[in-house]
Amino acid sequence: MRYDLQIIASWIEPGSRVLDLGCGEGELLGYLKKEKQVKGTGIESTEAKIDKCIEKGVQVLQGDITEEVHDYPDNSFDYVILSQTLQQVLEPDQLIKDLLRVGNKIIVSFPNFSYWSIRLQILFFGYAPKNRQLPYEWHNTPNIRIITIKDFRRFVRATGCEVIKEVDINTHSDDLQGKIIKFLPNLRATYGIFLVSRRATAANQATIR
Amino acid sequence: MSEYFEHDNDGISIGLIEKKFHTMAEPPDELILASGARLGPITVAYETMGTLNADKSNVILIAHALSGDSHVAGYYSIADPKPGWWDIMVGPGKGIDTNKYYVICSNVLGGCMGTTGPSSTNPATGRPYGLDFPMVTIGDMVKVQKALLDYLGINKLLAVVGGSIGGMQVIEWTINYPEMVTAAIMLATTTRHSALAIAFNEIGRQAIMSDPHFNKGDYYSGPKPDLGLALARMVGHVTYLSDEAMRSKFGRRLQDRDNLAFDFEANFQVESYLRYQGSKFVQRFDANSFLYITKAADYFDVGCQHGNNSEVDAFAGVTAKILAISFTSDWLYPTYQSRDMVKAMKKNGLDVSFCEIEAKCGHDAFLLPNERQSTLISRFLKRVSEEEHHAL
Numbered sequence: 001m002r003y004d005l006q007i008i009a010s011w012i013e014p015g016s017r018v019l020d021l022g023c024g025e026g027e028l029l030g031y032l033k034k035e036k037q038v039k040g041t042g043i044e045s046t047e048a049k050i051d052k053c054i055e056k057g058v059q060v061l062q063g064d065i066t067e068e069v070h071d072y073p074d075n076s077f078d079y080v081i082l083s084q085t086l087q088q089v090l091e092p093d094q095l096i097k098d099l100l101r102v103g104n105k106i107i108v109s110f111p112n113f114s115y116w117s118i119r120l121q122i123l124f125f126g127y128a129p130k131n132r133q134l135p136y137e138w139h140n141t142p143n144i145r146i147i148t149i150k151d152f153r154r155f156v157r158a159t160g161c162e163v164i165k166e167v168d169i170n171t172h173s174d175d176l177q178g179k180i181i182k183f184l185p186n187l188r189a190t191y192g193i194f195l196v197s198r199r200a201t202a203a204n205q206a207t208i209r
Numbered sequence: 210m211s212e213y214f215e216h217d218n219d220g221i222s223i224g225l226i227e228k229k230f231h232t233m234a235e236p237p238d239e240l241i242l243a244s245g246a247r248l249g250p251i252t253v254a255y256e257t258m259g260t261l262n263a264d265k266s267n268v269i270l271i272a273h274a275l276s277g278d279s280h281v282a283g284y285y286s287i288a289d290p291k292p293g294w295w296d297i298m299v300g301p302g303k304g305i306d307t308n309k310y311y312v313i314c315s316n317v318l319g320g321c322m323g324t325t326g327p328s329s330t331n332p333a334t335g336r337p338y339g340l341d342f343p344m345v346t347i348g349d350m351v352k353v354q355k356a357l358l359d360y361l362g363i364n365k366l367l368a369v370v371g372g373s374i375g376g377m378q379v380i381e382w383t384i385n386y387p388e389m390v391t392a393a394i395m396l397a398t399t400t401r402h403s404a405l406a407i408a409f410n411e412i413g414r415q416a417i418m419s420d421p422h423f424n425k426g427d428y429y430s431g432p433k434p435d436l437g438l439a440l441a442r443m444v445g446h447v448t449y450l451s452d453e454a455m456r457s458k459f460g461r462r463l464q465d466r467d468n469l470a471f472d473f474e475a476n477f478q479v480e481s482y483l484r485y486q487g488s489k490f491v492q493r494f495d496a497n498s499f500l501y502i503t504k505a506a507d508y509f510d511v512g513c514q515h516g517n518n519s520e521v522d523a524f525a526g527v528t529a530k531i532l533a534i535s536f537t538s539d540w541l542y543p544t545y546q547s548r549d550m551v552k553a554m555k556k557n558g559l560d561v562s563f564c565e566i567e568a569k570c571g572h573d574a575f576l577l578p579n580e581r582q583s584t585l586i587s588r589f590l591k592r593v594s595e596e597e598h599h600a601l
Contacts, residue, residue, distance in 0.1 A: 047564060047565065047566060047567060047581070048581075050562070050564040050585065051564070051581065051584045051585045051588050053562075054532075054562060054585060054588045054589050054592055055588045055591075055592075057592045057595070057596070059530070059560050059561065059562045060562050060563075061551065061555075061561070061562065061563045062563055062564045062565055063548070063563070071552045071555040071556060072555060072556070073556060073558075076558065
């Protein structure tokens, strides 16, 4: 399993209810179902991946993540997972709010655009960055949101939520291995992974809604 | 649904199948229908395939659509030129694998393929019911299927599977008998007909009822309303296809000629095709059954009938694991209708999976060979059957 998914899986309490947005072929949910007896639901837009999820025993809905989350009642899930997708979302702030409505906690992972080699590419070559994590040209990239680890921390604070856990890692987009970066993560990590929850005050609850 | 009777490309089939009959609801214990009318006795035609396992945990009930019957797969005899209507899906090693599952399919109440319907003899008069046959609902059809299973000693269904009007019966099963249904597969179906679907059905019914031979439904001793029924079938066929399917299948190609004939004969291939489908249909289908079954489908409204006008409430007691599939080019029961249904299920926290399959052949796609559909169904069945064994 992808390295960032391994870390995410380690955060999930056994027996919990999990919604995985952009669940792909159901790798994470299949693992969580087997190893942690979670009740998982996946949402995936690609038709060809749906039967792969079902093969792993995962219940899955084909659809657009921003649309599909609306149908769930408040607190339907213990965890909502958004892995390597936030950077492709048109309205991230609205989506995060929606996710915190249907889930008690959300887990978000994204590629860190302030990784040192990306900075150097822009500084020395003057081109939009392209590397193994972000293998696209400016005109065909699905990654329309430029997020850094520091940006996300600030965003979480501004939306009245709190970061319960943060692990920053150095890995490639589909690698099975990687390492945790503790020193200067905004410069040295290729991905940030965050466990976020609503801050438990009434005033902040109101802000989120 | 159209007739395809596709032979499996690999030539694999369940083989010879026998149609069986069971008679129930003998007076004075007639079946009480949704309308309040009493009906009995009722004979049900049904067919079974595969082997029932020791703990009776491998039963799959298949519900057919408008023009289907109990003959879901296999052949009646060696000389039989065509297999059952879903032979591509049901058989050894197929999407619904008869090596693993025990499959039951029965003809619907109101039908004309062996189960009691308007063409059956009315015991009160000794003549065919005709329009004296009571109106039946999708729920009534399911009630008869339940009674058949009681007779067969089956009290648990691993899955109920059906497309189109068959899918409506599947929905009804999950709501009316939640304790019996482990899983449900709903293909190209809807929780209620749109105005468009009702409109096409009404055109079909009007075509039948305005046929000079219709005689208020009492035509069994004379000429039948074949022209009306054929016309109804032609309209139906258009709704089962799609613009794209018709373009690639027929385009503007001419039938057996190089130039326009400047007459009202079937110049175009599509005209010839529809006339052929119409004339073939009247040989095997009863016009009154067409009226009754289409009306039952038009009346079907899950939210209204089970949830005080709320589909969310209607699905509140459902426990079955659900797989819903729609097809991109289905304009009779478009994807948005499946999505609305899935939405109501999600609000109830049901275990539901949904896939919209890219297909160009319209509503009929669920009847045609489709690798994706077969894979989804077989994997879903495998999943629920494993989970069921795990739970025991």
